[in-house]
């Protein structure tokens with residue numbers, strides 16, 4: 001079998017390797033020796049990169065649906081988009097969703113993803129009732145918060161290192177309509193923005209977009225977007241026709257046919273980051289009344305372009321996402337923004353959000369406090385700056401998100417994730433030979449560099 | 453996702469033998485979308501039940517899972533009798549490429565290639581043909597059909613896979629005879645002749661993209677050909693041309709080709 005480039009969403013790092021696409025999740029299809037299972041490769045960095053990759057893309061069977069309780073059991077390769085296509089017309093939605101619907105169920109569990117409702121609903125795994133795990137030995141293990149809880153905890157957020165998730169049962173959320181009632185608020189600086197976020201914490205969905213370019217008194221200014229599910233009455237009042245009330249998203253409108261050449265991408269980026277300021281100034285200071293928006297633009301604003309990662313050019317890009325303990329957040333976020341500005345780094349999309357309590361699972365990212373998410377074109381001078389940002393975060397008891405990471409040090413990782421020793425123990429028990437590993441796991445010392 | 457139009461097939465069942473094959477699975481989706489109910493038979497009944505659950509949930513049809521082994525002939529008649537409600541269509545999709553080099557050394561492995569692709573099909577499809585023939589007499593308007601997947605490999609024996617090739621050649625000849633036998637009864641027999649298809653069978657093989665079909669492409673051809681009561685269908689059709697040439701190469705030249 002010929003080698004092909006194996007790339008993550010950020011297109012860095014890549015390696016040459018083989019990805020296989022078996023029809024069903026079964027041990028007979030496991031590659032020999034060391035390998036990684038992956039879904040839609042929406043991880044930004046090497047969390048989804050390895051020389052031998054077992055893809056879950058064809059594992060799309062629905063196995064059971066309890067219409068009364070909203071319990072959906074399906075195979076791990078089903079995308080969140082496909083789950084929505086099945087569930088929304090019947091009045092159900094994902095209890096937690098990341099910022100794109102093109103992730104697989106397995107990937108959502110393995111990264112224990114979070115959404116705009118983390119403060120209210122926790123992370124993805126809170127709504128997972130059961131997981132069917134296929135161990136490297138071929139053994140099938142069922143685990144739930146009650147059954148083998150230590151395996152469940154290590155698998156949610158476990159980055160595919162505890163076993164191959166074959167199927168899972170997800171508790172969906174009942175919705176009356178597919179629309180949200182959205183409000184937007186503007187804040188003139190970081191303190192105001194954080195105060196707004198805290199004040200609007202009663203809304204189920206909240207997220208803030210920052211203007212990274214503003215400095216001095218305006219540093220950290222931005223917009224807060226909040227929302228809650230709209231009722232049928234609200235839609236009726238607004239004159240939205242009944243057949244649209246439970247309508248499903250449409251396929252992407254655009255597709256980037258090629259990867260942009262690097263010089264075009266860096267040019268675009270050099271100007272592009274200014275859009276945040278531009279948008280900031282165009283949006284009104286006060287918004288009259290909430291508006292009704294469909295879930296697709298509300299949760300997945302970037303999904304209308306397919307493969308938008310190609311816009312960043314051949315060199316690719318990096319995303320850096322941290323969480324800081326709540327009491328250290330204001331000062332930490334300010335310091336991070338200052339550090340970026342001093343270094344002349346501009347993030348294209350910058351997100352700030354307040355998390356609720358974490359679940360204590362060893363590698364699960366969320367903990368109570370603010371997350372900050374930045375993204376950058378890959379340049380050489382970027383790396384030392386990100387190292388400094390890491391220091392700011394771990395010195396304050398925070399951590400970096402593995403699903404976005406492509407370069408943190410093993411030390412930063414160990415400091416950020418105190419559950420690491422517990423995770424190692426379970427890894428050893430479930431995968432004694434260390435067969436399951438990403439390049440990230442090798443880099444962070446979760447397994448030995450050389451596989452079996 | 454569930455069929456919305458009035459469903460003419462609501463009481464009809466198709467049996468898919470070797471239902472976990474990539475091609476069979478794609479056919480199952482297409483038939484289920486058209487409202488057919490399905491008997492899904494595989495050596496691995498647990499996998500078949502997962503596929504059955506999926507099809508039932510997605511399309512609101514009925515689907516049943518069965519254990520079926522193509523090389524376990526004595527069980528065939530019993531299996532077919534148990535298969536209720538009685539199907540009016542059957543697709544035999546099972547088959548195996550086997551390990552040709554091993555089979556040259558190991559008689560058992562060679563036998564298995566012949567049995568899983570040919571003898572097994574003869575055994576089960578003969579039972580099916582007897583049953584369909586008898587039932588057709590009582591229900592003349594019912595659209596019975598038999599379809600089976602052979603291969604271009606059966607068109608001429610090649611050095612690299614002639615065991616598989618000869619089994620498929622046998623299957624193609626068998627189907628041609630069966631078609632003739634069932635012609636007076638008005639039951640069509642479809643021979644499906646795919647070239648390369650991207651499924652588990654060909655995983656790990658570098659396939660030339662221009663002549664390689666996706667499983668769903670084959671499924672579309674099968675479902676359409678069954679509707680048209682066609683005799684033979686090639687997927688992709690260009691293979692028919694390729695083999696028109698290959699078949700007419702003189703043996704003195706062909707025997708020197710190492711593919």
Ligand SMILES: Cc1cc2nc3c(=O)[nH]c(=O)nc-3n(C[C@H](O)[C@H](O)[C@H](O)COP(=O)(O)OP(=O)(O)OC[C@H]3O[C@@H](n4cnc5c(N)ncnc54)[C@H](O)[C@@H]3O)c2cc1C
Pocket residue numbers: 009036037038039040041042043044047048056076077097098099100102103104105106107108110111112113114115158159160161163164165166302403404438
């Ligand atoms: C535009 C965009 C927006 C995003 N927004 C958010 C967000 O708001 N919140 C958030 O939390 N994340 C977000 N992400 C990150 C994304 O949700 C995660 O990276 C997710 O894990 C990707 O799923 P995937 O199917 O692509 O998994 P992959 O990238 O293919 O794999 C991710 C990890 O999951 C493991 N894995 C995959 N399938 C299985 C399986 N069957 N069994 C065991 N392990 C498996 C892999 O080994 C790997 O470690 C975003 C990503 C993008 C591109």
Ligand SMILES: NC(=O)c1ccc[n+]([C@@H]2O[C@H](COP(=O)([O-])OP(=O)(O)OC[C@H]3O[C@@H](n4cnc5c(N)ncnc54)[C@H](OP(=O)(O)O)[C@@H]3O)[C@@H](O)[C@H]2O)c1
Pocket residue numbers: 469470471472473474475476494495496520521522523545546547548549568572601602603604645646647648649650651652653654
């Ligand atoms: N792929 C190609 O390029 C290609 C080309 C031409 C023709 N074909 C033919 O197309 C058909 C479908 O193959 P595919 O490509 O879809 O490959 P596949 O996914 O490998 O399917 C083959 C199926 O045959 C089943 N099978 C094998 N031996 C069996 C037995 N003794 N009893 C019952 N079932 C048995 C297997 O069942 P298990 O799940 O139990 O293993 C498997 O599901 C085969 O007849 C094949 O010869 C394929």
